[in-house]
Amino acid sequence: MIRRRPGHTSAVLYDLYNFPAPLREEIPMGPQPSRRAALLLPLALSAALSSCSVNLGSDDSGGSGDSGAPQAGAPSGSATAGISDPAWLGILQDGQHQEVSGSYTVASSDQVLNLTGELEALLVMGSQVSVAAESAESITIQGSDVVVYARSAQTIQVMGSRVTVRYLEGSPVVVDLGSDNSIEKLEQ
Numbered sequence: 001m002i003r004r005r006p007g008h009t010s011a012v013l014y015d016l017y018n019f020p021a022p023l024r025e026e027i028p029m030g031p032q033p034s035r036r037a038a039l040l041l042p043l044a045l046s047a048a049l050s051s052c053s054v055n056l057g058s059d060d061s062g063g064s065g066d067s068g069a070p071q072a073g074a075p076s077g078s079a080t081a082g083i084s085d086p087a088w089l090g091i092l093q094d095g096q097h098q099e100v101s102g103s104y105t106v107a108s109s110d111q112v113l114n115l116t117g118e119l120e121a122l123l124v125m126g127s128q129v130s131v132a133a134e135s136a137e138s139i140t141i142q143g144s145d146v147v148v149y150a151r152s153a154q155t156i157q158v159m160g161s162r163v164t165v166r167y168l169e170g171s172p173v174v175v176d177l178g179s180d181n182s183i184e185k186l187e188q
Contacts (some may be wrong), residue, residue, distance in 0.1 A: 082168055085186055088149040091132040106131060108145075124148065127160075139165065143176075156183055 007139040083089060095114035100128045103121040106113065112130045115122070119136040130147045133139075139148060145162045163181040174183050 082151075083149075083150070085166065087130075087147070088132055088166065091130050091147075093147065095130065095132060106143075122148070122150075124160075139172075141165070158183065 052183065067077070083092070085158045091112055092114050095112040097116065097154045100115050100117045100119060102119070104115060104119055104124070105123045105125065106129055107125045108129075109126040110128050113128065113132070115131060115133045117134060119138070122133055122136040124131060124139075124141045124143050124146050126146075127143045128145045129143060131149070133148065133150045135152050136150050137153065138157070139150060139153050140157045140159070141148060141163050142159045143163075144160045146160060147164045148166070150165070152166045153167055153172045155175075156165055156167070156172045157175045157177070158165065158181050159177045161179045161181070162181060163178060163183075165181075165183040166186050167184075168186055171185075176183060
């Protein structure tokens with residue numbers, strides 16, 4: 001419908017609100033997602049999905065393994081073979097010893113862990129955590145002020161800040177999306 005506006009003799013305006021309902025459907029205009037939210041969404045989804053697949057102490061054969069409970073005792077000679085870094089040796093000696101397999105997630109803070117066994121995935125989401133792992137195919141760190149030592153890894157992904165990762169063997173694929181991080185191979 002066309003109508004003239006009072007006071008404007010030559011101007012013609014279209015009045016959308018007087019059109020029949022199907023012609024005047026309103027388009028909802030919600031808030032636009034911010035760039036930060038769009039960048040953090042994949043990180044939050046990966047954290048949520050990875051926490052759903054934690055297996056402690058179970059093996060692929062369906063039998064039950066160790067429960068992942070802390071065990072007392074010093075590391076064996078084979079666990080320290082080739083390791084000369086004093087901080088790594090300190091974690092092996094003083095850290096909370098756990099026998100693990102499959103996927104393992106560290107979600108709490110202020111921990112020192114000595115993880116023995118073959119890990120498919122190690123995810124560290126806590127802060128101020130020190131971890132020594134025998135072997136992990138994939139290491140993902142989303143926390144801050146984290147130190148991880150691993151004998152070998154195939155993939156190391158760091159999304160936190162002030163993270164230190166040291167490994168002895170192999171040439172892992174390294175993805176560093178955080179800040180103030182250090183990822184290096186130790187010489188034997």
